[in-house]
Amino acid sequence: xxxxxELETKVQELRSLKAMKEELENELKSVEREIISxxxxxxxxxxxxxxxxxxxxxxxxxxxxxxxxQEIFGEDLKPFEKTTSYNVLRVK
Numbered sequence: 001x002x003x004x005x006e007l008e009t010k011v012q013e014l015r016s017l018k019a020m021k022e023e024l025e026n027e028l029k030s031v032e033r034e035i036i037s038x039x040x041x042x043x044x045x046x047x048x049x050x051x052x053x054x055x056x057x058x059x060x061x062x063x064x065x066x067x068x069x070q071e072i073f074g075e076d077l078k079p080f081e082k083t084t085s086y087n088v089l090r091v092k
Contacts, residue, residue: 011091 002010039047039056047054069077 014091 035054036056039045039054045055045057066077069080073080
């Protein structure tokens with residue numbers, strides 16, 4: 001079991017790791033933008049290198065329009081809802 005002092009150390013470690021994660025995510029996005037730029041500038045949707053197959057193609061996703069469902073079924077959409085419960089850790 002952690003002591004309060006050890007808990008504080010863990011919180012500081014968590015904050016440090018989150019900052020590093022944010023920096024890394026920004027670097028990842030930058031590299032992804034460069035790859036996308038290569039694909040679009042060359043007018044291709046597929047490229048093969050020595051170690052990778054890269055594709056940049058349209059994709060679609062279908063969702064339900066809650067507003068239109070409410071027009072048809074009224075405000076009570078409870079019978080159509082699915083609830084999932086999970087624990088969330090928040091450190092501020």
